[in-house]
Amino acid sequence: xxxxxxxxxxxxxxxxxxxKIGLVKLGETEVCLIDSGNDKDAGRKVRQLLDANGWRLxxxxxxxxxxxxxxxxxxxxAQTGCSIxxxxxxxxxxxxxxxxxxxxxGGCPGSELRHKxxxxxxxxxxxxxxxxxxxxxxxxxxxxxxxxxxxFRTPDDVIFLADCLSSRETLDKYQIGFIxxxxxxxxxxxxxxxxxxxxxxxSHAEATAEIAPLAQYNIDKVWEIAGNxxxxxxxPVCFEHILQKLFDRYQLVMNFEQYVLVGSTVRxxxxxxxxxxxxxxxxxxxxxxxQRV
Numbered sequence: 001x002x003x004x005x006x007x008x009x010x011x012x013x014x015x016x017x018x019x020k021i022g023l024v025k026l027g028e029t030e031v032c033l034i035d036s037g038n039d040k041d042a043g044r045k046v047r048q049l050l051d052a053n054g055w056r057l058x059x060x061x062x063x064x065x066x067x068x069x070x071x072x073x074x075x076x077x078a079q080t081g082c083s084i085x086x087x088x089x090x091x092x093x094x095x096x097x098x099x100x101x102x103x104x105x106g107g108c109p110g111s112e113l114r115h116k117x118x119x120x121x122x123x124x125x126x127x128x129x130x131x132x133x134x135x136x137x138x139x140x141x142x143x144x145x146x147x148x149x150x151x152f153r154t155p156d157d158v159i160f161l162a163d164c165l166s167s168r169e170t171l172d173k174y175q176i177g178f179i180x181x182x183x184x185x186x187x188x189x190x191x192x193x194x195x196x197x198x199x200x201x202x203s204h205a206e207a208t209a210e211i212a213p214l215a216q217y218n219i220d221k222v223w224e225i226a227g228n229x230x231x232x233x234x235x236p237v238c239f240e241h242i243l244q245k246l247f248d249r250y251q252l253v254m255n256f257e258q259y260v261l262v263g264s265t266v267r268x269x270x271x272x273x274x275x276x277x278x279x280x281x282x283x284x285x286x287x288x289x290x291q292r293v
């Protein structure tokens with residue numbers, strides 16, 4: 001059930017939503033959130049949960065700046081006066097949300113990309129560092145999916161993993177999950193695969209005590225997609241044709257949102273495959289062409 005509050009340890013809960021929201025008790029009445037949901041409505045539902053339990057929100061710790069993780073920030077900050085923190089570059093994206101659709105599109109984004117799923121309302125975020133976290137929290141860098149994404153280990157050994165992996169169902173349905181830096185993403189998954197904790201809470205998969213199998217499933221999907229891209233580059237081919245063939249192969253449907261999300265990810269794969277010596281790139285007749293080495 002959406003916006004159900006689920007307890008996983010003495011201190012830690014998560015709120016079931018399209019991108020899970022973490023809630024950690026810091027005292028008798030004080031709590032913090034890990035992310036804030038995808039929009040003002042999510043923020044309102046969270047506020048209702050806080051009020052129903054007599055909790056006071058002191059801070060929101062954003063794992064990264066994607067709109068579905070910071071969308072409730074502005075509402076909750078206005079309602080409660082809580083502080084908001086986001087790591088590294090994510091802090092700038094959180095303060096200036098137009099950066100997300102502009103980055104994805106690679107230029108000024110049109111109206112088709114200026115909506116709440118890609119562009120949250122701005123909020124007054126401050127830099128997230130280990131020093132601003134509550135006592136006993138550990139900041140866990142999780143780069144790859146986005147620039148400076150981070151997760152958290154709580155004092156009672158619950159790890160919030162943000163978007164560093166997706167559920168099997170999501171991968172099987174959408175196939176190509178968003179990745180900014182493929183090399184960093186694989187390194188993050190290999191680290192996560194070796195982690196142990198009382199409970200892992202990914203934003204887009206079920207909470208579990210055993211994360212390694214799902215981490216490996218995500219790793220295998222990356223290598224599968226890389227293999228498909230290489231097979232499409234047997235002869236020199238431009239980016240648009242690679243993207244078209246991938247959509248055809250995975251039976252995806254093109255629209256503006258999918259074009260920028262999958263397109264940006266495919267460009268990241270091309271960069272990684274070129275940097276690792278598997279692809280070559282050259283310009284011919286004013287086209288950038290990619291070919292398997």
